[in-house]
Amino acid sequence: MQYETVQIHTFWRNRAKAANKHRFYVPEVADCFPRNADEFRQIVGELCGHAQKVAIGQLHPLLQRVDLEKLGHRYEFLEVFKQTLESEIAQKIVQWLPSVKTVYRFDASRKNRLEEWDNTIHLLVLIPQLVPSIKELGAILDDTFLTALKHLAWSRFQDSKSVIEIQQVTPEEIRHGVCYGAMFFSYYAAPSQVWPEGRSAIL
Secondary structure, eight states: OHHHHHHHHHHHHHHHHHHHHOTTOOOSSOTTSOSSHHHHHHHHHHHHHHHHHHHHHTSOTTTTTSOHHHHTTOHHHHHHHHHHHHHHHHHHHHHHOTTOOEEEEOOTTOOOOGGGOOSOEEEEEEOSSOOHHHHHHHHHHHHHHHHHHHTSSOGGGTTOSOOEEEEEEOHHHHHHTOGGGGGGGOTTTOOEEEESSSOOOOO
């Protein structure tokens, strides 16, 4: 809890330093970003609870009363839970970081079976230029979601060390196929768009 508080205070302090350093600084972070760890934990808890509710809601009524540990072994539950978390986290990133216009999911492991999921949400944000706030936000999200998921009555995440990975890519990197931009030319591991829904203008 103390570590998360320090992370968020550091996050805002770094943004303030950037604003003071550059006269015509354009804020990287929206004012709606949580100001303290308690607020951040509440948001993350709500996102986890909503993802669980959505995943249970699409099951047959007889299955909706089954405990979470058993539901976690069902493909249809796990798929919706993961996809809902991806979408909700992507929406928050876009809401908090105005320069992010598009968010993709990617799978660095190239595993085709959902049962082999590494328990980590892998997101790639499209941004005009690389910014440190993406990495810092990723660390805060990872720590807070890890704590929240470990509190679920679900053993799947108990041994997890990380559950959120956020990387960034620029249009220039995509055009030249370098860094994370190279993934868009991969037959097996091309990123798929999470937010917004529909077509993305990359170039």
